[in-house]
Amino acid sequence: MFEKILIANRGEIACRIIRTARRLGVRTVAVYSEADAGSRHVRLADEAVPIGPSEARFSYLSAERILDAARRSGAQAVHPGYGFLSENAAFAEACAEAGLVFIGPPAAAIRAMGSKAEAKKLMDQAGVPLVPGYHGDDQDAARLAREAEAIGWPVMIKASAGGGGKGMRAVQEAAAFGAALEAVKREAAASFGSDHVLLEKYLQRPRHIEVQVFGDTQGHVLHLFERDCSVQRRHQKVLEESPAPGLDPTRREALGKAAVAAARAVGYVGAGTVEFIVDQDFAQTGAFYFMEMNTRLQVEHPVTEMVTGLDLVEWQLRVAAGEPLPLVQEQVSLNGHALEARIYAEDPERGFLPSTGRLHHLSAPTESAHLRVDTGVEQGDEITPYYDPMIAKLIVWDEDRGRALARMRQALASYRVAGVASNIAFLSRLVACPSFDRADLDTALIEREGAVLFPDPIPTPAEAWMAAALAELLREEARTLPTADDPGSPWNLRDGWRANAAGSRVLHFRRGDEAEAVTGRRQGDGWRLEVAGRSAFGRGQILDGDDLRLELDGRVHGATLVAAGARRHLFLDGHHHVLDHVDPLHHAGGAAASDGSLLAPMPGKVIALLVAAGAEVDKGAPLLILEAMKMEHTIAAPAAGLVKAFRFAVGDQVEEGRELVDFEARP
CATH class of the missing domain: 2.40.50.100 (RNA polymerase II/Efflux pump adaptor protein, barrel-sandwich hybrid domain)
Known part of the structure; x- marks a missing residue:
């Protein structure tokens, strides 16, 4: 095993690698850009080396800076994580030339699978099923149009060197083919430096199922079962699960054997994923088609770990150090069901626009044998515009899919993020929507369930206005303490007492176009709260930090109220309400507010x-x-x-x- 490894990545995957390496007694070296100087992976690592400006092309994508950091730190190996340089064959070769072990597949395997067209040729030779299509070198527009006609409409045009959902167009008829081809070529040239495309039959309502494979330097290759990654937005994964719903043992075995054959065809070593596309009738016909191979660890690898009980990062380190695979195929078992939801700083209601800012409040559900949170940030950290805005991966496991789904819904309801927009409410609707619940899956699920996933806004409930007001009143009381020089002064008390009258407060809040004034009158050990014609008796207590215990007309609510300037993030009954606390005197009687x-x-x-x-x-x-x-x-x-x-x-x-x-x- 290595004494010291350098992690050429950041965020949650860097933190994950550090934890596994520490358990194995391996020291870790983190690299960081200017934007990440105070990041969690830097704090966790044994050593940390700066590698340049915030822009990734000058830091995490700079092979020279990373190799220099490895030399200076005395690391024996480099773990690329995923993204950045993880699938860069030239970087893998540069590591070898520098005397460093690249914790990943051989450069030849990366190169072979880096071109979708070349990969499909190899898979065809290895007997791995392919989607009917054209993967040739002749890129003449007339030839491509003829091939599309031969395949049959609809047809998918794909950038050969593409990835991440870029450089793809579905064409429904011949008349639209020319314009779509030009658009894909332009996007491919701009994104990948090559306008080479391939054509495939466009499958209606396809499912995206991938198989985790592993190879060692002794020539052993096995699979660790499949993951269903069908739930996507703009060809990017949102939810993943294992095993794939509705897949019987015969179909599972066929997929696994095809994935192993694909890995063997390129002399694969380390962790990789073979991705397949299947029709809705897959459970009956067993027809599946090779799509591509990711020559690295996948973001969604934790669901495989949860159902197999294995640590894939540990396997990566051991295989890279020359050890054989710890198990043979017959020793790998599948147990229960796992799901992963990607928690992002983004706004689904605004086209999933990324959100940046400081995490004023971050509270994740408690980890257990049933629940895991992989994250690269902590409360107080900043989500910057320079990198992927992932906050965490939320992974749950249980004995079957129904129980695992219930755990996911519960976990999402207790996940609280304030300071940036997040997709948590969207994910909660997604795992609760009927199609997902009954495993009616395909890559267009989000689009076809738009009415459920993007509902029209509903008015803020009276309980939310009241809870926000009650929280403010409780905090005012908590801030009012007797002064050292006059501990008994009545002027320090905010108990609502007035001579010959009951004291009252009016608190103004706004949420978008909604504005409400909540009146609170002291009543015994609590407050009589009134808003929009509703009245309730409220009382409560501050528990810890931003957490509160509130009671409204006898019903107890666990709540959190986070203040960010005048903004109030209220987490109540599984919902996140973003309100503005308005000072009516400051705003000239509230007109502006x-x-x-x-x-x-x-x-x-x-x-x-x-x-x-x-x-x-x-x-x-x-x-x-x-x-x-x-x-x-x-x-x-x-x-x-x-x-x-x-x-x-x-x-x-x-x-x-x-x-x-x-x-x-x-x-």
Whole structure:
């Protein structure tokens, strides 16, 4: 086994490799860019070496910088993780030339599977089933059009060197083929440096099933069963599970044998994934087709670990060190069912737009034999615009799919993220939607279940307004402590007492176009809360940090309220409500607050101030421009009024929920 390895990656996969290496007594060296100087993988590793600026092309994609870090640290091997340089044959060769072990397959195998067209030729020779199509070198447009006609419509055009869902078009009829071909070639040339394409029969409602394979340097190859990765958005995986629902032992064995044959055809060593596409009638016909091979560890490998009880990273290290595979095929068993959900900092309601900013609050469900969380971030860390915005992978296991689904729903309901947008609510709807529940799976599930997964907004329930107000009142009381010089002073108390009258408070909140004022009147050991014609008695206590125990008319709620500037993230009954706490005195009686928002809608940078301080403006007048995720967002006046001052200057970074402008609405 190695004494020291360098991890040429970041985030959750780097943290995962560090944990496994530590268990095996192997020291780890992390590399990091400027943006990752304080990242979790840097804190966990035994050593850490800076490798350059935040942009990946100058750091994590720089083979020279990584190899230099390996030399300086004295590492014997390099683990590329996934993404970045993990499937770069030239990098694998450079590691070997530098006397370093590349913890992955041989460069020849990476190169052979790097071209979809060449890979399909190899698979055809190895007897692995292929989707009917054309994978030839003749790229003349007329020849491609003839081949498409011969295949039969619809046809999929794919960039030969593609990946990540780029360079792909489904064409339904001959008349649309020419324009689609030009579009794919342009995208392929821009993304991959080659406009070479291949054609395949476009399968209706296909499922995406992949098989985990492993090979060692002694020539042994085996498979570790399959994963169903059909649930995708824009050809990118969202949910994965193992085993594939509805797959009987005969079909499973056939898939496994084909995957092993594919790995043997390229002399494969280490962890890899052979991906297949199957029709809806696969369970009856057994027909499946090779799609591609990923010559690395996959993001979704934990579901395989959960159903086999194996550590695939440990296997990678042992095989790279020259050890044989720990088991033979007959010793690998499949137990129970596992699912993985990818928790991302993104906004599904806005086309899955990535979200950046600081994680003001991050609370994951407790890990156990049934539940695992792989993450590269902690509360207080920042999601930057430079890399994939994954927060974590949430993995659950149970004896069967129904029980595992119930665990996933429960885990998602208790996962809480504030500071950035997240896809947690979307994932909760996804695992609860009827199609997924009954395993009616295909790669277009998200599109065909749009009405369920992207419902129209519903009004904020009265309980949420009341809970937010009660939380604010409890926090006010907690902040009010007797002063050291006058511990008995009544002026330090906020118990609502008034001479000859009951004390009351009015708290104003806003959520998008909704605005409500909650009135709270002291009543015994709690408050009588009133909002929108509803009334309830509320009381509660602060438990720990942002967590609270609230009681509304006798019903107890576990809740969390996270403050970020004027923004309030309320987690209540499995829902995440994002409210703005409005100071009516500051906003000239609430006029500005009721008509619009001058709070930062997301983390970003101020790039322009469009009016001068002291200017009188009309409602809707543009005031400043905020840049976030390379997109510009104009902040407009919520009402006619006076711009008293800007709270930030051009170039300043702004957190979500921070007030941007001192604004006074006209009466």
